Amino acid sequence: xxxYAMVLDTRRCIGCHSCTVACKVHNDLPVDMIYNPVTTVxxxxxxxxxxxxxxxxxxxxxxxxxxVECCPTTASxxxxxxxxxxxENKCVGCKACVMACPYGARIPNHEKGVVQKCDFCKDRLxxxxxxxxxxxxxxxxxxxxxxxxxxxxxxxxxxxxxxVRLLPELGTEPYVFYxxx
Amino acid sequence: xxxxxxxxxxxxxxxRSCCFFCHQNCGVLAYVKDGRILEIEGDPxxxxxxxxxxxxxxxxxxxxxxxxxxxxxxxxxxxxxxxEWERISWDQALDEIAAKLDQIRNEFGAEAVTTxxxxxxxxxxxxxxxxxxYGSPNGFHNAHLCWIPTFMVETAIYGWCxxxxxxxxxxxxxxWGHNPGASGMPEMRGINDLKQKGLKVxxxxxxxxxTASKADLWLPLRPGSxxxxxxAWLNVIIWEGLYDAAFIENCCVGFNELAQHVKxxxxxxxxxxxxLDPELIREGARMYATNKPGNxxxxxxxxxxxxxxxxxxxxxxxxxxxxxxxxxxxSDLLTGPSKEFITDEExxxxxxxxxxxxxxxxxxxxxxxxxxxxxxxxxxxxxDVWGKAPTAEWMCEAHPPSxxxxxxxxxxxxVKALLVSATNPVNSYGESLQVLEALxxxxxxxxxxxxxxxxxxxSDYVLPIAGALERPTFHSVYGCSDFVIATxxxxxxxxxxxTDFDFWRDLGIRLxxxxxWPWETLEEANYYRIYPLGYGVSxxxxxxxxxxxxxxxxxxxxxxxxxxxxxxxxxxxVSSTLAELGxxxxxxYIGPAENENDDPDLAEKFPLVLTTGGGFMPFHHSEHFxxxxxxxxxxxxxxxxxxxxxxxxxxxxxxxxxxETERGRIKQKANxxxxxxxxxxxxxxxxxxxxxxxCEPELGGCLESNTNVLTSVADxxxxxxxxxxxxxxxxxxxxxxxxxxxxxxxxxxxGK
Numbered sequence: 001x002x003x004y005a006m007v008l009d010t011r012r013c014i015g016c017h018s019c020t021v022a023c024k025v026h027n028d029l030p031v032d033m034i035y036n037p038v039t040t041v042x043x044x045x046x047x048x049x050x051x052x053x054x055x056x057x058x059x060x061x062x063x064x065x066x067x068v069e070c071c072p073t074t075a076s077x078x079x080x081x082x083x084x085x086x087x088e089n090k091c092v093g094c095k096a097c098v099m100a101c102p103y104g105a106r107i108p109n110h111e112k113g114v115v116q117k118c119d120f121c122k123d124r125l126x127x128x129x130x131x132x133x134x135x136x137x138x139x140x141x142x143x144x145x146x147x148x149x150x151x152x153x154x155x156x157x158x159x160x161x162x163x164v165r166l167l168p169e170l171g172t173e174p175y176v177f178y179x180x181x
Numbered sequence: 182x183x184x185x186x187x188x189x190x191x192x193x194x195x196x197r198s199c200c201f202f203c204h205q206n207c208g209v210l211a212y213v214k215d216g217r218i219l220e221i222e223g224d225p226x227x228x229x230x231x232x233x234x235x236x237x238x239x240x241x242x243x244x245x246x247x248x249x250x251x252x253x254x255x256x257x258x259x260x261x262x263x264x265e266w267e268r269i270s271w272d273q274a275l276d277e278i279a280a281k282l283d284q285i286r287n288e289f290g291a292e293a294v295t296t297x298x299x300x301x302x303x304x305x306x307x308x309x310x311x312x313x314x315y316g317s318p319n320g321f322h323n324a325h326l327c328w329i330p331t332f333m334v335e336t337a338i339y340g341w342c343x344x345x346x347x348x349x350x351x352x353x354x355x356x357w358g359h360n361p362g363a364s365g366m367p368e369m370r371g372i373n374d375l376k377q378k379g380l381k382v383x384x385x386x387x388x389x390x391x392t393a394s395k396a397d398l399w400l401p402l403r404p405g406s407x408x409x410x411x412x413a414w415l416n417v418i419i420w421e422g423l424y425d426a427a428f429i430e431n432c433c434v435g436f437n438e439l440a441q442h443v444k445x446x447x448x449x450x451x452x453x454x455x456x457l458d459p460e461l462i463r464e465g466a467r468m469y470a471t472n473k474p475g476n477x478x479x480x481x482x483x484x485x486x487x488x489x490x491x492x493x494x495x496x497x498x499x500x501x502x503x504x505x506x507x508x509x510x511x512s513d514l515l516t517g518p519s520k521e522f523i524t525d526e527e528x529x530x531x532x533x534x535x536x537x538x539x540x541x542x543x544x545x546x547x548x549x550x551x552x553x554x555x556x557x558x559x560x561x562x563x564x565d566v567w568g569k570a571p572t573a574e575w576m577c578e579a580h581p582p583s584x585x586x587x588x589x590x591x592x593x594x595x596v597k598a599l600l601v602s603a604t605n606p607v608n609s610y611g612e613s614l615q616v617l618e619a620l621x622x623x624x625x626x627x628x629x630x631x632x633x634x635x636x637x638x639x640s641d642y643v644l645p646i647a648g649a650l651e652r653p654t655f656h657s658v659y660g661c662s663d664f665v666i667a668t669x670x671x672x673x674x675x676x677x678x679x680t681d682f683d684f685w686r687d688l689g690i691r692l693x694x695x696x697x698w699p700w701e702t703l704e705e706a707n708y709y710r711i712y713p714l715g716y717g718v719s720x721x722x723x724x725x726x727x728x729x730x731x732x733x734x735x736x737x738x739x740x741x742x743x744x745x746x747x748x749x750x751x752x753x754x755v756s757s758t759l760a761e762l763g764x765x766x767x768x769x770y771i772g773p774a775e776n777e778n779d780d781p782d783l784a785e786k787f788p789l790v791l792t793t794g795g796g797f798m799p800f801h802h803s804e805h806f807x808x809x810x811x812x813x814x815x816x817x818x819x820x821x822x823x824x825x826x827x828x829x830x831x832x833x834x835x836x837x838x839x840x841e842t843e844r845g846r847i848k849q850k851a852n853x854x855x856x857x858x859x860x861x862x863x864x865x866x867x868x869x870x871x872x873x874x875x876c877e878p879e880l881g882g883c884l885e886s887n888t889n890v891l892t893s894v895a896d897x898x899x900x901x902x903x904x905x906x907x908x909x910x911x912x913x914x915x916x917x918x919x920x921x922x923x924x925x926x927x928x929x930x931x932g933k
Contacts, residue, residue: 012373014362014391016798017814021236024810025243028185031813043389043856047823048401050855052394127189136223138233138366139373 002081002146004120005175006134007157008056013141015040015054019133023118026132033107035059035118036133053181056142058133059084059105059118060166060174067097067106067117075114082175085119088112102167103174120144147175186219188212197224197725199656199668201302201649202237202244203801205229205367206656209241209649211671218242218650218671228730229666235366236799240810244631245650245675249807249871251630252676255643261621262639264876271677271687274642279691281625282315285597291316292541293597295584298322299604300802302646303681304703306528306660308602309574311685313534314694318542318553319579319596323609325551326485329575330903332661333550334494336559337758339502340566340746343513344658346476347735348372350511353381353472355465357497358407358482360384362391364796368478381472383465385410386482387792388821388863389856400465401858403456404792405773405910407482408489410462411496412770413451415443417466418503424470425505432740433502435755435767442767454778456858470504474511477501482795487774487893487907490900491550495759496768502752510737515745516663518569521733523710525572525660526560530697541594543587544580547896548904549762552577558758566746572660580904581610582894585619598625602681603646605634607883608803608869611894611906612844617884629684632807633875635883646681647674653721655707664732667711669704669725682706764902773910774898775842780912787842787912789826790858793888794866794908803867818886820849821863822915827853830915837918840864842911845890848918862913864888 015038023035035058042052065084068076075090076097086097091114098106098115109116121131129135134144145154154177157163163177196211198221208227212220221241225232244250254274259265285293294317298305305322312320322329332342348354348371361368369392376382376395384396385407393399402410418424419440429436448459448466455462469475477500483493506512518524539545545552550559556577560570585606587596599620610616620626620639628637629644637643651674656666674680682703689698700706708721714731718724744750748757753766760766777784799811806812820840822832832838834853839846840862849864857863866889870882884890891913894906 011377011395014369014395016235016363016366016391018233018235018239018366018798020814021799021810022234022239025239031809042394043854045855047855047858048389048399050389052389052391052856054391135232136234136239138230138235138370140233140370 001148003148003175004061004082005145005147005154005158005177006058006120007143007154007163007177007179009141009143009179010053010055011179011181012139013038013054013056014139016138018136018138019056019142022132022136030109030111033109033116035105035107055178057103057105058176060103060172060176061120063173063175064171066100066102066172070096070100072096083120083122084117085122086114086116088114088116091115102170102172188220190214193219196671197668197729198650198671199227199654200234200238200241201654202804203364204301205365206654206666206668207234207238207367208668209234209238211650213671216672218245221650226729227666229367233366233370236811236814237801237805240808241650243808243810245648247807249632251633251637251643251645252678253645254677257641261641262877262880264638264874266643271679274644275687275691278627278642279688282598282688283692285625286316289595289597292319292538293595294600295319295321295579295596295598296600296602297581297604297606298602299609300327301659302603304655305574306525306572307682307685309529309531310697311689311694313530314689314697315692316534316538318534318538319584320574321578321581321584322575323581323604324575324578325581325904325906326908327481328479328484330491330551330900330905331479331484331494332571333555333559333576333903334491335498336563336571336746337550337555338495338498338747338756339507339515339752340562341515341517342661343501343507343515344479345514345516345662346478347511347514348375348380348476351375351380351474351476352511353383353469353475355383355385355469355475355477356392356396357385357477357480359478359480360386360390360392360795362395363798381468383468387857387861388795390795398465398468400457400461403454403773403858403910404790404861405486405489405776406455407486408493408496408768408770409451409454410457411493411500412443412446412768413448413462414466414469414500415439415496415503416446417448417463418470418500419443421467423467424503428505429503432745433752433754434749435753439499439754439767446770454772469500473504473506474509475504475506476513477506482909484905485908486910487898487905488900489771489773490905491902492765492768492771494903495756499754499768502754507752508738508740515739517567517739518563518571518661519657519663519665519733520568521714521731522665523713524569525574525657526570528706528710529573531573542579543593544583544904547901548580548899549902551903552580555762558761562746562748562758566743566750575659582612582615582899582906585610585616588619588623589615596623599623600627601636601640602629602684605636605803607635607880608867608887608889611889611892611908613884613887613889614845615894629681632871634803635869635880638875638880644684645676645678647678651675651678652680653703653707653725655710664730665711666730667707667721667725667728669722759902774893774907775912776910777912783843783912787914788860789862789913789915790860791840791842791862791864791891791911791913792909793864793892793911795863797865800867803869806869807871818849818865818868819852820865821852821854821857823857823859823861824853824855825859827851830917832915832917838915839918840891840913840915842891842893842913844893847884847886847888847890849886862915864891
């Protein structure tokens with residue numbers, strides 16, 4: 001069984017937002033819905049001694065996803081390969097998951113009355129393609145793959161580079177990893 | 182355009198097309214069924230983007246059939262700018278335009294017809310061909326602000342522009358006024374890759390850009406002071422003995438003279454001009470000179486600096502020469518033109534333009550290197566050594582501000598018609614108030630466009646143009662690369678759109694040029710161009726599908742075999758070509774277009790230093806403000822200001838502020854950032870508001886936040902060598918927009 005994960009190499013990200021736009025356009029999201037914003041941190045410091053970082057965000061596809069646990073209708077689910085997704089037919093739009101997610105990755109769709117989120121483009125994975133945000137990234141700052149596959153790039157990066165997870169103290173165990181400079 | 186489309190269904194063809202939303206021309210695969218594009222994605226086999234696409238690339242299908250696109254030929258019904266249009270046929274439009282151009286030629290001479298272009302969306306060899314055969318030398322682009330004078334100055338000194346950076350074995354890359362992190366995504370990927378292998382990156386930029394955030398060294402110079410920095414680098418490299426003695430001995434002339442010339446341009450001399458610490462200047466020069474091979478990547482900043490631009494290009498060019506970073510592995514390569522396919526220049530029919538018409542080119546009396554006097558000389562040298570010349574379109578043009586002035590004043594002679602293709606001059610050319618006045622005044626205005634822009638709003642005719650997915654693209658870096666990447670149209674143009682090639686050809690045929698346009702389609706013309714490559718294909722589309730691109734085998738040190746394309750056949754550290762044209766043979770210091778040292782009174786009134794308009798995601802020049810999938814990222818224009826300065830002026834983050842120069846003022850929102858010097862202001866370029874009214878007097882809010890209201894095109898602010906006008910290093914002041922000043926026009930002369 002695969003265990004999908006993503007590595008975000010912030011050494012390479014330049015905050016161009018291509019991933020944000022690719023996700024929005026190809027997933028047919030309304031303009032006010034963003035699954036994967038990129039935040040710019042900085043310039044920090046005082047001119048000319050400054051630095052700046054770009055942090056791409058998305059659903060962390062946690063091993064212990066609070067959003068799944070709290071869902072009253074079992075619309076929020078986790079697959080065996082780790083992908084956390086929402087069955088729109090079961091979702092009643094109660095937004096309990098929006099409150100529960102510490103990463104802000106749950107987005108209400110006001111047109112449909114349901115909550116939606118990044119699902120690692122699971123329908124594309126079936127076709128053997130990478131998520132849109134990964135395929136579109138010129139900088140190769142997003143690396144996607146199967147962490148159970150020891151020959152994969154994500155396996156190598158997670159095990160060889162100095163990776164961090166966001167908010168590790170919450171015990172959610174994200175499967176999105178960050179390489180920081 | 183969606184995950185909901187089944188791309189495995191029967192009958193889908195995959196077309197190898199491209200993106201045209203900047204110059205990188207990234208490859209795009211288009212999934213086409215029954216003449217409609219169902220989906221696009223980055224082409225993984227395209228050598229440029231390798232499957233990736235930026236923000237703009239991703240919205241290709243939104244652009245293709247956006248409800249605001251112009252899809253049919255339009256003729257104005259009411260007064261110019263009234264917003265009242267009548268749909269007409271292409272035949273009617275072309276017949277009427279041709280009749281008018283014929284009348285103008287008979288009455289005022291062919292030179293009274295001019296054409297304005299923008300950034301590449303076009304096959305402008307066709308435009309040049311039309312103009313040459315029609316008899317007018319007065320085509321122009323924003324060429325003077327973007328690479329072209331650099332190309333010509335460098336070609337004057339060492340026989341070609343070394344724009345191909347051989348980065349794979351480079352050890353040091355200088356990004357001089359260039360931010361690929363926001364404007365050239367594939368380029369930035371290469372830098373990211375090579376940085377991890379140890380490439381040193383120096384960024385010279387007043388702003389702490391995306392690229393600067395990844396650099397080893399950042400030199401935040403005063404905007405427009407690039408010349409002082411380049412001269413100081415020459416001083417350090419020569420007088421600290423960091424130059425390449427063998428290259429200078431074997432390949433250059435004039436080294437001793439140059440050494441004496443730059444002797445006093447020390448880092449201590451440059452420090453107060455550049456606002457950089459002398460040690461930082463030294464560190465940069467040493468890093469570049471001692472990490473060989475190295476590259477200096479071209480960026481627009483110097484081209485846009487006005488008065489000192491030509492001298493700064495000259496000094497920057499000499500840095501490559503004295504370090505021997507020319508045509509060696511890992512350095513900047515002198516590829517020369519393609520000897521294998523038919524180049525743009527060979528398609529232009531330049532030999533058909535009579536000498537007396539060349540002499541009438543507007544601005545060629547002053548700005549010689551980018552017009553017939555300089556181009557003619559340099560093109561001949563290139564032909565002698567390389568066998569072919571650089572493209573004349575772009576490299577040899579009328580001086581745009583002088584053309585707009587001619588429309589307004591009738592000097593040096595009347596200009597009666599302006600044919601606009603792929604540009605929105607009100608937002609793209611310098612001193613917008615003057616450009617707008619000229620567009621309102623010119624007798625006859627035709628625009629070839631995707632959208633109803635502020636400039637097309639003022640036109641007599643607006644013609645619908647095909648986009649990147651609806652046309653083949655022959656990518657050869659303005660006709661000057663030795664390689665070609667060829668892509669095809671995914672679909673025939675939608676509605677009644679046509680390519681610009683069709684426009685110029687059909688107009689030419691109506692004006693007696695039929696024999697000179699043997700190719701009925703752009704594919705036929707492109708096939709003619711690639712035929713000599715000898716791949717044995719029977720059509721252009723077959724070339725795209727089977728061959729795709731042609732890169733000749735790389736030959737380093739070509740000068741050993743053929744010399745440099747200069748009069749001495751060497752690198753001319755003392756340039757005979759520039760001297761013959763009446764310019765200094767070595768770069769001599771000139772201050773920024775407006776500066777506190779030469780004009781302290783002006784600096785008192787306008788105490789801040791302005792640089793206008795680097796590229797920023799997701800827009801490109803004045804494009805894409807209509808597309809909500811991009812606009813949501815940046816809904817409004819922002820200017821950068823240091824928090825210390827903002828605090829003194831009572832400006833908070835997100836406040837609307839006026840930015841004002843001697844030319845006028847505009848409104849943008851304040852972005853407080855430590856990424857710039859407290860005395861520097863950076864504005865965003867291009868802004869207009871397509872959601873506003875598309876007629877007079879609103880014209881899409883084209884002046885309100887338009888940074889070109891602030892720029893200067895006065896002859897005194899233009900580079901005497903190449904004609905660049907001043908977009909960088911201007912003096913300005915900034916103040917908060919208050920209720921009492923919010924409604925005034927953009928010319929800054931009222932409301933205060």
